[in-house]
Amino acid sequence: MPKNMIVAQSGGPSPVINNTLRGIVETAREMDEIGTVYGGWHGIEGVLKEELLNLSEQCPDEISLLRTTPAAGSIGTCRYKLKDGQTEDFDRVLDVFRAHDVGYFIYIGGNDSMDTANKVANLARERGLDVVGIGGPKTIDNDVGDSEYKLIDHTPGYGSTARYWSNYVQMANEENAGSSPADPVLVLQAMGRKIGYIPAAARLADPNREMPLQIYLAERPVNIEQIRENVNAMLKERGRCIVVVSEGLQIEGLEIPEEFIVRDSFGHAMLSSSKITVGQMLTNALNDGKLAVKGATRCNVPGTDQRNNIIHASNVDLSEAYYVGQKAALLAAAGEHGYMASILRTDRDNYTVEYGKAPLSEVANSERHFPADWITEDGMDVTDEFVKYARPLIGDNWVSVPIINGRLRMARMKPIFADQKLTKYVPQADRE
């Protein structure tokens, strides 16, 4: 008898996360071992609340359209974390598994989610439930796994956000070149609170270093006088300057007052939601009239657009996201409990990958850093080694996004939910 599957998403979305979901659903459909695939409505919260969207009964055309439907609007995501002390939550998840004959649980997300997937499935097994727990990697930050790229080379989602920045800076360079007499400095704030893969991708716009581009990663705190000196040097040389800063960049002399910081439910400082962005603070500092040339500094804060924009998506990333989902479903069907589906680079010089598996326990306990030696000595650029690593991920072609009557044709799920068989439950952290 086939067992059913629950798929849930956690954390911030990506442009291609739905294509991983599609890979899972379309693959599971063909596997005798897997019955109905349910989507946890807004991640683990939907599992706790027994809100399970039936993905197997959706029109196959709509599942197919998940390919070019960005972000997580179709089954939702959450930032709810199953904490170790939340025994009631864990018990509830198992109750839901039992009630819906669930034998497979795939959790798509970052490091935290891999940890959760591991714990839930292990607990289920301890309690005698035969549940295969699998992780699906996803994060635009590229911070899942290890710094040696052995567990996973890169995460689905990163390539598209990197492509976003490559495209973005190329177009911003045309703007800056054209508008420089009035607006010689353009500050662009990139996501990636702690890790620099996203701002670093701005370099992909200009691998030969022809643009007046400076990139400041959160890994390398800097002081405002140094930035001002760097910008002025560029203004004297080129008359204009594009400055990419990480949202998590610490600029000495520009400290964000504690009362301006907003924190998420993990306690992370949400600098992108803080009461003033680092991009804006830097812009204000540069607009004090002391620049080497006349004119204003402008600031763009793309924000969520860089993680929900399918038009910029990398064709390579989109394709990989699908196959990672497929791999996750295959691992599940094969009973490979405790693994994350993974992308492994098999040739560094001629980009090729294979889809493998990494133990969830190892992924959960590993931490990836942006390599210190990929930051240039002057602290305002990344090296050719980074470009070599990241260039293949942004692909070579546009993704064809269906447009009908002038609007994007997004996938639309019908609200077909599993019958609720248990009593109503309020997740522990939601009780007040």
Next chain:
Amino acid sequence: MPKNMIVAQSGGPSPVINNTLRGIVETAREMDEIGTVYGGWHGIEGVLKEELLNLSEQCPDEISLLRTTPAAGSIGTCRYKLKDGQTEDFDRVLDVFRAHDVGYFIYIGGNDSMDTANKVANLARERGLDVVGIGGPKTIDNDVGDSEYKLIDHTPGYGSTARYWSNYVQMANEENAGSSPADPVLVLQAMGRKIGYIPAAARLADPNREMPLQIYLAERPVNIEQIRENVNAMLKERGRCIVVVSEGLQIEGLEIPEEFIVRDSFGHAMLSSSKITVGQMLTNALNDGKLAVKGATRCNVPGTDQRNNIIHASNVDLSEAYYVGQKAALLAAAGEHGYMASILRTDRDNYTVEYGKAPLSEVANSERHFPADWITEDGMDVTDEFVKYARPLIGDNWVSVPIINGRLRMARMKPIFADQKLTKYVPQADRE
């Protein structure tokens, strides 16, 4: 004997402004009346400084690539204004015309530029120079001409920025739907300091009003309590809300302190460059813990991306931008001094346009408003009449943008400048 032509651009760029330039160059190339076409390097400032880029000697393939090269990086733009009192500047322009045998002057820009084009050409004629002055309309704000759309229906550039907002909000809606447990409110700040055509275009993302979308135009000041009430009502109904605000929106209770305002050389308050944006201020106000649901308000400030992004461009706008350029060159060759090339809508129900002409003197003295009756009574939406007007402008297809080795293939002009025949000149406003 053919006379030479100077083309110059003024004000903020648009995604399609270079296709107007291409239309001029490719048309002028075929006209016996027109000799060399020069681009004023950074607008009228380049004319004053006698920095004239030879566009006729560029490789035709590169001119062709101007089609999908956004913003004004190729010949540059400026915010320099020839003021009535600047007699030396006007005299200098005429000297440059004489020195380079210029018989045609096309100025691409908004209302201010149409005024300048008119003055320069009239003055030239008064002084006995046979110069045909022509205007090329361009502004993403769609604020050129009259409110009855008789002089011009819409300006090139607007359709692409409108399409940007249509696409942007559709993708942001997927983000907001997916991430709503953590981030239920998404504030998006649109350009258009005084006039609401850009933020209004967010409605094109959702003409049937299915999204939890509210749109606040600068034309309708509002107080913070009203916005809070509106957002809370939406949160109670839908659990999430997308709020589009004009960068120039005045929110009572959220006044921007005078010392935070940056002004451009026209004395316009550059709210998009102010020390804190209205989007951020609104976000801070909504993040004070008094919303109807838990979670954070996020804020995106796309900034210049909405005027330099060719990937979002409207195929209709791109095409019209070209034909407006062509019309401008044809008007010049025909000696139709004192006119702006114009787009006139010939059928409201089945969108068709023709390319006509509007007297520069009338354009310079007219002012376009966003129709008051296109704003809904509750002040947080625009009407179906607006949708009917704007929908055809965003087109139905993607623009194919060349991509080579993962990067956009932008046009690259060779630095072939006209010989400087006059003494060096510092524009009046640049003297200090």
